[in-house]
Amino acid sequence: MEKEPVSLKQLFKQEFSKMVAVISKLYGLQHIEIAEDIVSETFLVAAETWDTKGLPPNPAAWLYTVAKQKTIHHFRRNKIFDEKVRPEVTARHELVEDADALNFSQENIKDSQLQMLFAVCNPAIASEAQIGLALRILCGFGIDEIAEAFLSNKETINKRLFRAKEKLRTENIKMELPPAQEITQRLDNVLHIIYLLFSEGYYSQTQNEILRQDLCVEALRLGLMLTEYDKTNLPKTNALIALMCFHASRFNARQSPEGIPVLYEAQDETLWDQSLIHQGIHFLQLSAAGNEVTSYHLEARIAYWHCRKEDTPEKWEEILQLYNSLLMINYSPSVALNRTFALYKANGQAAALIEAEKLKLENNHFYFILLGELYKNIDNKKARLNFQKAWQLAKTDTEKQGIQAQIDSIPDEHTH
Amino acid sequence: MKEFALLFRQSEYAYDKLSAEEYQHLHKNWQDWIGGIAAQGKFVNKGSRLALEGKVLKAGGVVTDGPFVEIRERLGGFIVVMADSLEEATTLAHGCPALNYSGSVEVRELMQ
Known part of the structure; x- marks a missing residue:
């Protein structure tokens, strides 16, 4: 049986971030722009070659080979390599042969991407820039797509990305996992960025549904990446993934075919994605290990209850208590409003009215x-x-x- | 905004006499009340609930066990809230479940 032909655009999304991570890992984050250029050039060559000769049997392997050649060529030819990179590289790798060092094995791709995730989510970079950088470097989004997601323009996004990359350089951020004693705290930052990425997709003002869905899928992918390593596969990681699964399950029910938003009460639950709900329940169970209750735990439980359409007093009492707890950790006006709605459902109209009047x-x-x-x-x-x-x-x-x-x-x- | 402690005092804490449902109901009342403060963005932290048993040390090295008969209303715990004034902080204290148990809420500003 023949495999479904993959489009160059899909390949770009899948492979861009992997190749940039592997190249940046070897030559350092200060050269991340060179890594991006090399990978973009590789895709240009691919587009031209495949246009005439057709798709190779293993497009990813083809891309890796070309990227490897281009990288070695670039750094050999370029003075930067001799003057700046070689002393570092040789010091660290004891003169590993370049061709071997640039290793596109699945294992090395995974390690490099995880390290890149921690580098991009370094607290030294401002968070809006982090989301942009994550979209570009970790998810392979084009500048125009990022601009659309942020309802901004390409120039602003380019500036923001430039500043973020400059931070990578000036703060001397390394591609490595944080030391064991810092990892939990740094993981919080990573989880927060993934959460923001997801929310950007889920609640974005942009009308581009495909783009929004892409954002959510990518956020989920990054979250799942963290589950592959013991040190980052913590209950709060699982809670965040559960939360994303539950929300994403209702993605197709949230909008009518004409593009009009459908309120929760009116949603056709047969459109809810049951496999995502099951996946969410799986991760919700995993998240219950340990004693820590994060806002992701609470939000995931709330989202779980919203995946059950029946309108029972128990459901709303449970949701109300989850919102009460969530507000004690994290206040936001929208959580306060949702809490008051749950109060209305659980304690009745008159009680909720008194509380609502206080919100102002x-x-x-x-x-x-x-x-x-x-x-x-x-x-x-x-x-x-x-x-x-x-x-x-x-x-x-x-x-x-x-x-x-x-x-x-x-x-x-x-x-x- | 200033921070204030809301200190809860009750003369009686007969929690062990409550049925499971009554206890759950009491717990819900507290959570709903604190949730209402948090919904206004005025909750700072949970403070602490105090254990019912304790000892009192007096001048001269005299140690007595509770119950602390001199204090008609025993301190049960506190939370910390945010408010512009003592008056506003006192408004937040309304609806505190301790008041349903013939208790009181003392409102005190936290000194910076």
Whole structure:
């Protein structure tokens, strides 16, 4: 049977980050741009050659061979190698023959990528730049794609990446796993970046669904990479993966074929990806080892409950308590709103209304939607007023339409 | 914003007399109350719950066991919250489950 032909674009996504990691590992992160250039050139050659001669039997091996030749050629020819790199390389590797040292074995690719992940997620780099750099270097995203994901332009992204790479140089960041006593703390940073990458994809404003899904898939891949090493395969790593699986399972149900967002309550659960939910449950169970309860643990449990459609008091009580705990670790306005919604489901409308009035999130249209909902049938006049405020604050037409439907559904007051 | 300790005092802690459901309900009330403070972004940390047993050392080296009869309401624990003023911190204390057990909440600013 013939294998599905892979597109050059898919290959680029898969192989770019591997090759950049292996080359950077050998020659140092200060030469990461050279590594990127070499790999990009390799793909150019591939595009030209394969266009005329067709795809080779093992495209990845073909790419590795060409990249290897180009790398050796570049560093031999270039003065940088003799003046700067050779003393370091020889000191570290005791004159290993270049061709052997540049090793594209599966094992070395995996090690290099993990080390690159820790290097990119070094606390010395600002976090927005880290996400950009992670997308470029670890996920093989193009500059235009990163710009689209951030709703920014190529120039800004290029500048941001340039500064991030400069940090790699000036902070003398090495491609290596942190020492044992630092690894847990540094892992927190890595997990946070993966979480941000995922959220960028899941909640992004961009309309490009494929791009958003790509971001989520890549974040999940990076998370899974961490499970292959004992030192990084910790309960919190598993919790983060569980969280991503549960959220990702609802990806296709979140939007109608016409591209209109579908609210949770109205989602067709047959569209939820059961295999991802099962994978999530598997990692959720693994995450229960140990005593540490991180925000990923709590969020994963909440996401798990949202993968069960039935509306029982137990479910909402459990979700409410998870939100209570989450807020004690990590406050954010959206968590506060979700907590108040859970309170409404668990403790009733009147109790939730009192709590909601205390939140005072005056610039948040979701806040006024929630208030509108909670005032319904208790004080319809106030319900209407709150929905109207929400309408004014809402940013998109789709949101405004949804809010208008809520306003229209409130029965008229019989006052004089 | 300043930080304040909310100190809980109760005259009685008959937790061992509670059924499993009652205990769970009590726990929920505390979690919901603290969650409500956290939802306003005003929760700082959990402080500590204090064990019910203890000893009191007095001048002259006199050591007595609890219960501390001189203190009508025993200190049970505290949490730390954020607020602009003592008045606002006191508002946060409303709804504290200790109040349902004829207890009280003492609000004190933490000195920097």
